[in-house]
Amino acid sequence: MEALSARVGLLRLHRDGLIELPPPTWKNGNGRWRPQLTPATDPGAPVVGTRRDLGALTLLRVAGPKDSRLWNELIERYHYLGYTPLPGAQIRYLI
Template sequence: MNCLVRPRSTSPTRATDPQPELRQPVHELPALAFQPVVSRTDSRLWNAYIQRYHYLGFSPLPGAQIRYFVTAQERLVALLGFGASAWQTAPRDRFIGWTPQQRQDRLHLIVNNGRFVILPWVRCPGLASQILGRVARQLPSDWQTRYGYRPVLLETFVETPRFRGTSYRAANWILVGQTQGRGKLGPAKKISVPIKDIWLYPLARNFRQILTQQS
């Protein structure tokens, strides 16, 4: 019996077809707006864009989550998805300095940026880092509204050598190490998934104090 749960396929729709090229300096773009996905219609559309244009395709984000459409004067330029953080990753956990019990109690205060794509017809150098900076300011309030608490740290995993994390670095994220390439089900000491750089972004100056305080 196959007990593996597979995500439903998300087929491309005409709504996600390529649009005319947008090429201009980022400082000349209209103000960016971050629209959280709320309705089922928007959810299906977000999924379809990710399936079509993100190199990993679509799969459901884990746990508590917020997904965004990013627009410039109503023109869609990018999509972001945030969900539950990884249960355990040594470089991140050393950076925080928490105990296993503290991690169990406060892991929900870390949010994972699981998907980020700028649509391929958008050619605006510097846009990615600007989006990352803006969403880091908006997400805590949106998360508070939806879930009743504010996260204090963002994380993301950038596959190497496919990507170098240039936009995260430009947005002042912190590179703390690499995964070991074993994945959740990978056998010990054997690479079974791509190695990824681990990037973190504090959302609160006292994030360590919050994450390591005694219960």
């Protein structure tokens, strides 16, 4: 709460011309970081048939920054809420 009060006070001083604040670092309006979408997560050909037709499915645990970026991008592209940082520890998988 104190940090919010301090920010409000600084913004008022800036608007009154008493201090100069640097420009905002966030450019998308809401301060939310969004994963950049790459061709790696573009939609592929539709899957036709039953689950048995696909053969064995493999769960890959997301480990390391490369897998994590891919997971975040997939969530951003295909989850109805998009990507948001998850609180706490998680175990994430790719199928």
